Amino acid sequence: MKAFQYATALSPQSARQLAADNGSYIAGGNDLLGQLKEYLASPEILVNIKSIPGLDRIESGSKHWTLGALVTVARLEDHPEMAKVFPTLHQAAAEIGSRQIRNVATVGGNLAQHSRCWYYRHRDTLCLKKGGDLCYARHGENRYHSLFTGNTCISPVVSNLATAFAALDATVIVLREGKETRLSVAEFYQKAWDNPTAHNSLNQGDLILKVEIPTVRKHGAYLQISDKHAFDWALVSCAAAASVKDGRLSHARVALGCISPMPHQVAAANDFLEGKPLDDATVSQAADLILKNAQPLEGNGYKVPMARALIRRTLLRLNG
């Protein structure tokens, strides 16, 4: 890695100033250290944000909860009420990496993490995402890649929390140009959909402060399938949340991870689910709507039936 300066910020504003034009924020560092070692990122300064007061708070409320950007994934997993209030989030957190990783991984870092595409991560391939002129995956090994994309890059978002937050209709609050800016999960990843070199919509210096989650959805679930049974990235993940009363859905939202540069949500499917009985026919129709227009490549077509199974199962779990 290239030599860098290191500074500790004590407020979001000072963090922003320290980061200047070419700095990176560091909290858990799980993703950033790997990028530094592989020369994928070469910031002039690392700004330690772990000492900023208040960013590690979990605040519960009747209308919504707020999670500070520094809350660790392990705390989401261990929080005594999380499994009851936000089972979607709780299950998504528990599937991330290994316990050692979850102990240091943060909410902000999980959302802001960069592509895991093996071409992007490889030191000796200059792919589209790194500013090259070719998406190797599109023509090469694309078993882990997207079924949907708005551009040529097919590297998918792999953040478990993003998938869960999307289903929970959470809002990401970002310090941008001195102001707190509220972004939906879709907005948070829109740029990655549009632009092959983007991983999310954050601009240089944008700092994730917290995530606000409405409590209106009383039921939730998250499921993923990986090649292995633990400590592996999802091939496809699915999060769903809704309120279920007398067997009927309201405020239902479904989001999928690892099949698109942003958590894959289909408004028509969410609309369709409103007021529907939670049964086999409903979940199958929802799956059809969500996976309509999927564009499988040579190696990732299996994600279509896998996603379909996960959508059905995740939704049916809302009954529980």
Place this chain on the structure above:
Amino acid sequence: MPSWPADTKYISHSTQRIDAVPKVTGRARYSSDIQAEGWLYGMILRSKWPAAKITKIDLQNALKTPGIKAAITVREGERIVRFYGEELAAVAGATKEACLDALRAIVVEATPLPFVVHETQARKEESPRVWPDAANASAGRARESGDVDQAFGECAVVIEGLYTTPVQLHHPMETHGNTASWGEEGVTAWSSTQGISSVRDGLAGALQMEHSQVRVITEYMGGGFGSKFGAGVEGVLAARLAREAKAPVRLMLTRFDEGLAVGNRPSSFQKIKLGAKADGTLHAFQMDNYGTAGIGGGGSSEGGSGSVDIPAPYIYQVPNTRVQHTAVAVNAGAARAFRAPGNPPASFGMESAMDDLAVKLGMDPLELRIKNDPNPVRQREYKEGSERFGWKQKYQKPGASAGPVKTGVGCASASWGGGGSGYTQGEAQINPDGTIEVRLGVQDLGTGTRTVIAVVAAEILGLRPDQITVKIGDTRYPPGPGSGGSTTCASVSPTVFDVCKRALEELQKQSGIADARGDNWFAACKKLGANPLLVHGKWQEGLSSSGAGGVQFAEVSVDTETGLVTVNKIVAAHDCGLIINQNTLESQINGGIIMGLGYALYEERVMDRLSGVLLNPNFETYKLPGLADVPEIQLVLLNMPERGVIGIGEPATIPTAAAIANAVANAIGVRVAGLPITPAKVLAALGKVPPSTSPPA
């Protein structure tokens, strides 16, 4: 003829590894822990081209990097590189960071050349040649017995299939490498090796030195699986750097390096045709197999046994057979011996074909095996293993279990040689204070060799294993074999037996005590006077034998909607000869099964067609089984003391993948004919994967 004692206190019982405490407390010094006085880091610059003509390597900027003490090229002058990751140059410096910076400062001028990394492409005539003077595909001579074409006509049932296995990487937990240090007597290498003698010979050859000027030490090492017999390019570079820098150099490969140039198991594409009479008697077999050993294989690969050839029709006797193997060169790292070379792919291909045949015959696949396997020991294993497994209760017709998550069972078998190495020698030094040191020039690959030596010595001398000081892993000790071919235990145990018998005899003679064992030990030793007793011994006939079988049974669940395979249970029945130490034996079988499970479900070297690079050079993407993937394992051990000591390291891993693959096929009613059996392949086999919407690249 010598013979093992019948009533034993330690042999065939369980002794905790005598080095368990040093290992778990970190006191054990592995090769990668060695810190010689004034040592430097060493690192290797590798080709980033899969094929290129290298015209110039400029080391000047590397030498100017602060902290760098030496920089060398692997070879002088122009050269051709033939795979991504081939070694070009190396540096030694005071810190890892200095070395990394220096590697980036080396200027390499190269002209990229055409390349091909996939064997399916490389075998085509129009593909770029890996070696200019030879076609990529070189077919061996077909081996034929009987009249195969006529015999297929005489069969009641014939099946055909293409069964494929990927290139598998060894990935021992400790990477390849060593610390090299020069002194007045020559060079000392603390090497992570499974063959201290072969590393000594390799270093001596490469450095043009006498064997006596090279000393290799391997106190503790973290696995090799067949890839760590030779000095290796990295070993020679460490020694050259150390000479140049006039300081010890520790050069251990990074995990990234480890996937590139230090061996692998060749792939196989086995086109099999198998026919039987109506009663299930095998009658005709034909196999056309090709695979890649990278840029080389066979004799040219270090350690040998890196050939693409696999034994066929494996454990079965078929009167009419025709077998042909074709080695296909590609621009990728060369193969090396890998735990039971040839056998796991052979077992996967043949045992898959056997199950497919059983389905077509309408026979229970276990019955088909019992009918056609001539080996009496495996016949016992089919019986005892299947009883423990509950085969009769569990076996159903393929795809017969209800619901989206289906269960299935499968079985497969192994055959291995093994046996002891006749040149193994050892010595014991008995001191007047009653301490005893047993010394052999072998190394502990991690299998428990050190403990085996202590157990045998303790048994013969009537002492406890913890009273035996075992000294191994140094070429200054009496010569011993490399740890490979499942031969170590059968080499070491008879040698220690002989050493200790002779030592005891001599001790009794010198002390005048008729039985110096056990309670009399210290009194007898005291009578030695001032000087210790040093006794030499060697491997003896009659205490070990070769030939091992093994049958494994697998039970799996397959989620037919997501494709996820979960292995629920493995029952492994293995003939173990005379068991020396039961818990390290069990540990080795467990390890073999877990490795076989990785081969079945997860492991695969992925090369990129467009760039020629290895795409999964780490444990994030080269997937190995973790604890959550490991099933319940039950062992049925056939203790057969009459056969003496035999090996278990290799047979334990051979049939696992085939048994799991057969269980998956039994669960879902269709075969996934290529390893690893990923969710993607399961869903494809079930016909659930939609076609690609984009044109093929």
